[in-house]
Amino acid sequence: MADLRINLAGITSPNPFWLASAPPTNSGYQVQRAFEAGWGGAVWKTLGDPIMNVSSRYAALHLGSQRVLGLNNIELITDRPLEVNLREIEETKKRFPNHTIIGSLMMEPNREKWHELVKATEAAGVDGLELNFGCPHGMAERGMGSAVGQQPDMVRQQTEWVKEVAQTPVIVKLTPNITDIRFTARAARQGGADAVSMINTINSLIGVDLDAWLPIPHVDGKGAHGGYCGPAVKPIALNMVAECARDPLVGIPISGIGGISTWKDAVEFLLMGASGVQVCTAAMHHGFRIVEDMIDGLNNYLDQKGIASVQDIVGKAVHTYSDWGNLNLNYKVAARVNEEICINCNKCYIACEDTSHQSIDLVTSTLSGKTVPVVREDDCVGCNLCSIVCPVEGAITMVEIPTDEASLTWNQRQAKN
C-alpha cells in the first residue's frame, strides 16, 4: 500500500483527490458524504457576498453514446448565507479532522471586505484558502472571478490583501480564459500566494436548440456563456499545469484541475507538476463513489511501479515538457500495421489518404489473402493519425526508426546559421 498522503504548500491531505469548489461541495451534508466516500479534501463552494441564481443552469456535450464529455454551467457562487456555510464547515471539520477543507473565496476588490471574509472563514477551521479568480460567468460581469484572473495586477494585489491577514496557506485559482496563464500565475506568486490551482472553467456555449433556436441552456428565452469543464478540457488544463510547473517564475505548488475523471488522469497531472488534483465533473456525472477507483487505481499503479509515496511522482515528467524549438528534428517514428491484429476496417488508410500524408496502401496480403493496409515507411512522416483512428489496440504501433543523424533541434539549427 503506497503512501497516498500529500502536502500541498503546507496543506496536508490523506490522498490527492479533492472535490473542486463547485456544486458537489455546496453543503456540509455533501462534503461529509464525500469524505465518507473517500475524498481526501474538499474546496467548499465559493463563499462571498449573497448572490441569486437562475433556474436552468447546466448543459453537457455528449458524443455518440458517451455522455458528458464536457459540462457547462451558469451557476454562481454559493447562494446560501455565509454563516450557514461557516457553521457547516466547522461541523464537518470536527467530524473529519484529518480531511482537508479549503475555503474558496470571492469578494469585490475591497481590501477590508477581503480581510473580513478571510478571517471569518479561517475562524471556521479551514485548512487553507482558495481565491476564486476564475469563474467566467456572472460574477465576472461584476468585476470578480475571471475578471480578476485576467489581469495580473489585480491578481497580485488581491492576493496581497488576503496574505496580509491569512493564517493558513493561500491558493490562487486561475482562469484559463487568458492568452498565457503563466502571467497570472507569476502575479499570484508575486502577491505571496502559497500555491496556484488551475484551471477554472472555460467560456462556453454548449449548443443551440435546433427547433427552438435558443441557446442551451436558456433562461426564459435567453442564454449567456457558461463555464466549461469535464473530460474535454483535460488537455487544456494539463498543458497549463505543465507550463506553470516548468516556469521558474511561477515556482509554487500547483493544484491540478480540469477534466480529471480517473486515477490515470490524476497521475498525468501529478507527473506534470501538480501536487494534488481537484475533481468536479466526474463526481457530478457519477456520484462521490467514483473516488474509490481513483484511490485504488493510483495505489495499485504506485505499488506496481514500486513507488512508496505518491509525492515521489510529482513533477517527474516536467523536464520532458519543453518548447517546440527544442525537439529533435532528426527523430523519426513510422507506423507499422500488425496484420494479425488488424480487423481491416481501413480507417487508417482513408485517414492517411484523405487527410494526412498518403503513406498507406491497401495491399492484398500474401498471408491471409485479405486486403490489408501497408505503410510505406519512407513516406510516413510519423504523424500518428492512423494509430489514433485505429479502433483496435495494438493493430498499429508507432515504431522508432533509427537514423544515422545526430540530434538537432530547430533552435540548434538556427543558432548554427
Add this chain to the structure above:
Amino acid sequence: MTDKKSGTIPLTDLSRHFAEVVPALKPKEAIDEANRCLYCYDAPCIKACPTGIDIPSFIQKIATGNLYGSAKTIMDANPVGASCSRVCPTSELCEGACVLNGEAASQPIMIGRLQRHATDWAITNRVSLFTAPPETEKINNKVAIIGAGPAGLSAARELACLGHEVTVYEAKPKGGGLNTYGIVSFRLPQEIPLWEVEQVESLGVQFRYGVRVGEDITAQELIDTYDSVVLAVGMSSVPMLGIPGEELDGVLDAIAFVEDTKTKPLSDALLGKTVAVIGAGNTAIDAATCSKRLGAAQVQMLYRRTDKEMTAYDFEYEFAKQDGVEFRWLVAPKRIIGENGRVIAIELTRMELGEPDHKGRKSPVPIPGSEYTIPVDYVIKAIGQKRHTQLLEAFDIAHHHGIPVLSENSYRTSHPKVFAAGDFIFGGGKTDAMVVDAAQQGKRVAHEIHAVTSKKER
C-alpha cells in the same frame, strides 16, 4: 413459445404466436449500436450486401438522428429494404462480413436490426422517400412488369424513378409477393412489404391486381402494348411428391399453408395434431414453425439428407428447434396412408448418402427393407417449387427446364422485348433464392431497360 409443461399452446394465444418474434431495437439500443459501428472505409458489409447498401452511411445517419436520410439510403439501394432487414440471412451477408467479428474485435454490428430501426421509422412516420421525375423528364417507354414480388417491385421502383411509365400485373390481390404471402408473419408481418408496395405506388406506378397473365391478359397483348416486359413471377406451387396417397385430405402445399396463416383467420385445425413436413429448406422451416404455432402437438421435419446438406439457414434451424420442431434425417416418404379419405400415417424409407450430385450434395440412396410407418394427421410438402413453364411458353421464350435462358451478363430473354428477374430465373445453384438477390436483379433489369431505351432515343 410452447407451454413448457404441456408442450401445447392454448388456442386463445394462437394469434400471439404469429406476432413478430424479433423485437425492434429500443431507441437507446439503436443509438448505442449505431455508435458502435466503426464507419469502416470501403466496408466489407457493403460488398457483402447483394444490393450494395451503404451500410456505414445509414448507420451513421441513425447515430446523428438523421433517420429520414438513413431510411432513404437503405431503400434507395434496396427497394424492399424494410423486408430484407427482417428476412435477410445477415449472419451470412453483411453481419458475417463485419470487421468486428474478428478475434481482436467484439461482436458484429446488428446491421439487420438497425436497418429495421431506420425503415420502421419511415413506416411509422408515413414518409415518402422517393419522387418520380417531373413530366418533362419522363421517358417515353412503357414497361409491363409481371409480378409484384421483390424483383418486380424493385424493377418498378427503379424504372419509375428513371422516368419510365410502369404497369405492374399481379395475380394476387396485393403486392409484395412472397414477402406478403410466403414468409411467416412472425418473421415478416404483412404491413412491411405492403408499405414497400405503397412506396412504389407513390411514384405513379400502376398496379393491376388480380390479373393473371395467360388468363386475364395474353402474353401477346402485353408484347403489343408495352415497349418492354419484365417477367418476375417467382415460382409456382410445390410439386407432387409422386407417391401414393398424395390426394388425401390433410396433405398440404407448404406455400399455400403459410399463405393461409397470412391471409385468413388462424385455423384451429392443427391443434393437438401430428404434422410431418417433407423437406428442409426455408419454406419447410416456415411450415414447421407455423404448424407448431398453430398448436400442433408434434411436428417432425423429414429430410432425405442430413443437417449438413439442408438448405435452411443455421438461424432457421435453431429457431425451429426452439419452437419444438423435431428433425428426422435420412428418411424419404414412400406412401401416405389414409382412412376415410384422410391422412392417418406416412410410410418412410431410411436413406443413406451416396455420391455427390452435380451441386456437390451427396445423393440419398434408399436402404432396402428399412421402411417404417409413423402416425400423422397432416403431411406438408415443402420440396421446392414448380416452374411457371406455361408462361415461358406463352411468351415463346427459350428456357431450360423452366428456367429462362438469358443473354450473357444480362437479364434479357430470347425475346428482345422480354426481360426476367428474381426467383423466376433462379436455378443452376449459382446463388441462394434470397429476397435481397431478387431486389438487386430487379434494379439491374431496370437499368438494363433504361440503357436500351436511352440508346434507342439517341
